[in-house]
Amino acid sequence: MGLGIEHLVELRTWRAFDVDEHGRVLAGWDETGSTQLVELSPEGRATPLTALPGACVGRYLPGERAVVVQHDDGGNERGQLSLLRLDGATPLPAGLEDLEPLVHDPRFVHRLLDVLPGRVAYATNRRNGTDFDVVIRNLFSGEEEAVYDRGGYVGEVAIAPDSHYVAVTVPGRPALSDQLVLVNTIPETEDDHVLPVTDADEDARHDHLFWLPGDRGLVVTTDRGRDLLGIARYELADDAWTWLVTSDRHELTGWLSPDGRLLLVEANDDGVARLSVHDAATGAKRHDVALPGDGWVSYPLPEPIWSPDSRHVALTYSSPVTPGDVLLLDAHTGQARALTSSAAQLGGETLVEPTAHRVPTPDGEAVPCAVYSPASGAGDPLAGSAVVLVHGGPAAQSVRVFNPIIQGLVARGHTVVVPNVRGSVGYGKRWYSADDVRKRLTSVADLAAVHDWLPEVGVDPARAALWGGSYGGYMVLAGLAFQPERWAAGVDIVGISSLVTFLRNTADYRRAHREREYGSLEHDHDFLVEVSPITHIDRMRAPLFVIHGANDPRVPLSEAEQISAALRDKGVECELLVYPDEGHGLAKRANRLDAYPRAFDFLARHLAARP
Incomplete structure (x- = not known):
């Protein structure tokens, strides 16, 4: 163990x-x-x-x-x-x-969006509690200028060095799409103030915005006109796009150096990120980045950031066996040097590396999965059990990062299966759009396919549980509601039990943003009721463990309270832990030390082999 x-x-x-x-x-x-x-x-x-x-x-x-x-x-x-x-x-x-x-x-x-000499740029919803404005504050005078106040949720913001233009992304109409607009801070007329670069109806992402030298244009990570993310240059004078770096196998993300000469490129290889440095003018690769282990993981860690002199890049490095370290990359040589050593805390103990799999589905798709297998444990009552851990989002990806929950479950004797079901990013536009609105239950069906595949990795499908947080919590509850014969238990952390009450009660600034993905209360109400786990409470029979933060602005505590009360009323075991000093998840170690061992003991009771 x-x-x-x-x-x-x-x-x-x-x-x-x-x-x-x-x-x-x-x-x-x-x-x-x-x-x-x-x-x-x-x-x-x-x-x-x-x-x-x-x-x-x-x-x-x-x-x-x-x-x-x-x-x-x-x-x-x-x-x-x-x-x-x-x-x-x-x-x-x-x-x-x-x-x-x-x-x-x-x-x-x-x-906080950006920092500049003597100024900070930030987004705020103080005007009406819902819409976000982009504000630049002068730190010397205290004066503030709202450079964008057209409403909605603001994503990426990049301020040109001369502050003439501000590039902003706002939600487009299709789910997970972004519209890129330019804000002219010194317009001659009101019509010159906000200039759309892309159309709001375009099904494409536009993020990681960086200004080219001379403010002549932008370097943008985008999937406009293609399935996989690539890195493109946009020239203002010509209103023209040019691809700098693309791949037919992997999604790419780019970070332009402050002097505009170098481009740090990440290739997302099934949840492992490979880094390389490219020439920003041509896109040609200069060298790969040498890292201490297999790849480098960006999500959900901070992104790489360039030093002002374009010499160094600060990286957060993690892997399944490395808790989390800071590296300093010399961009001119491609060599990364560790400034910390988190693995030293392991005391020689070995953590588990995953294996990659593709799980076939009845409709001909293949779900990417990582499987963490315990060492052989003959006689161990948890040997042959499985915990399927589903990420949140849904527009997110389970990546090969250190996760104490995964490693702890494996140490207990469970096989841990981590799928990237339909709706996950990292595999192209077709895959992340495959669960939008009326296709919601296709991602839930992927859980059934994963369950039925478990014998391929030596797991007893009768002893399989679900674990997930946020949207992953919804997936846990949906699995227990729509597939009650498959799952033996569930652990739901800050999950959604009703898409209707979630959308009604989530923070005002999040509602419209989330309705693009799930459907709107106005137009899709009946469908949202049908795909909500609490609607099918009579079918749920597996014991459930629920964890929630009282201050959660995304998924209100009422989501946990209503599912817990409903299950208890019908005699199904359900334990609810509420932490008064937490929000959307457990940020404090003391609370994690209280919650996770109790959840582990809960799973052990329900997944152990019977004599």
């Missing part, structure tokens, strides 16, 4: 948030139980910067020894922005009282 869940949750992990021109990295470290800011010197020496009540993120303020910090209250996701000065005047690590408030109003969301 390997490491237990308590030890795995206790493992400290590192994240890279920013890097300055001296090679100093602004990192996140969860030593205290939630992610706090730490500065790493180029040699790896760590200086703690914050000691806040909850998790935070940050960015360096260019040209100053200061950090812009984004923090919330108890996981409520209403981000507030503060300034932390690193000039010696502020005691470190800094508490809330030591930070200088920049943008504070706890009633609303303020999301």
Whole structure:
């Protein structure tokens, strides 16, 4: 038996948030139980910067020894922005009282978008609580300019160096699509203020926006006109698109260096990311990036970020056997150097690497799956059992990153199967669109195909459970409701029990954004009722374990409360854990140490082989 869940949750992990021109990295470290800011010197020496009540993120303020910090209250996701000065005047690590408030109003969301010399750009819904505006704040005068206030949810934002134009993505009409618009900050007429670059009806993603030198155009990661994401250049003067780097096998994502000369490219190879450095003018590869293990994982970790001098890239590195480290990449040589060593905490214990599989479905598709198998455990009562772990999103991907839940379940003796069902990203537009609105139950049907395939990896299908969070929690509940004969138990973390009540009660700013994916209350109400697990409560018979945060703004606590009450009323075992200081998931180590062992014991009771 390997490491237990308590030890795995206790493992400290590192994240890279920013890097300055001296090679100093602004990192996140969860030593205290939630992610706090730490500065790493180029040699790896760590200086703690914050000691806040909850998790935070940050960015360096260019040209100053200061950090812009984004923090919330108890996981409520209403981000507030503060300034932390690193000039010696502020005691470190800094508490809330030591930070200088920049943008504070706890009633609303303020999301840091970018930092520029003397300025910060952020998105806020303070105008009406629903629509997000893009605001640039002058840190010297305190003056603010709302450069975009046309409504909706703002995704990516890139400000041209001269601030004449701001590139913005907003949700398009098709699910998961983005419309790219340019905001002219000094228009001659109102018609020149917001200039659409792409059409709102175009079924395409546009993200990772970077301005070319001279503000002549943008480098964009997009799948416009093709199935897989590639990296394209958009020239303003000609209103013309040119592909820089594409692949017929993998989705690509690009990050342009500040000087516009180099392009860091990630190829998504079934949840493992391969990195290379390319010439930004031609797209030609210069060299592959040498990493300490097999690939590099970006999601759900912070993305790579260039230093202002275009020499270094700060990376967050993780793998199934590496909890999480900060690497400093020399972009000119392709060599990455580790500034931290999280694997040293394992004490020589070996974690499990997955194997890749494709699970056939009755309609001719193939579901990508990663399988984590325990060591042979003859006589182990959990040998031959399985936990199918479903990611959230649904527009997300299960990637080959360290996951204490997976490793802990395997150590207990379960085989863990991690599918990327229909609706997952990373496999092209056709796959991520295959569950939109009226096709919702196709992704649930993929769970049945995975279940029926389990004997291929030595699993007893009568001893299989579902585990998932957020949309993955919906999938757990849907599996138990629509396939009650297949599943022996379920663990639902911040999941959706009714798509109708979820859409009614989620934060106002999220509703329209999510209706593109699930369907609208106005036009699809009856369908949303039909595909909601709670509608089929009479069919549910498997025991259920539910975990939820009281401050969750995405999936309200009422979703957990109503399914738990309904199951108990019909005599089905259901345990509900509610954490008053959490939001959408468990961000604090103390709460994870309480919840996960109890969930593991619950599964062990219901999946153990009977004498």
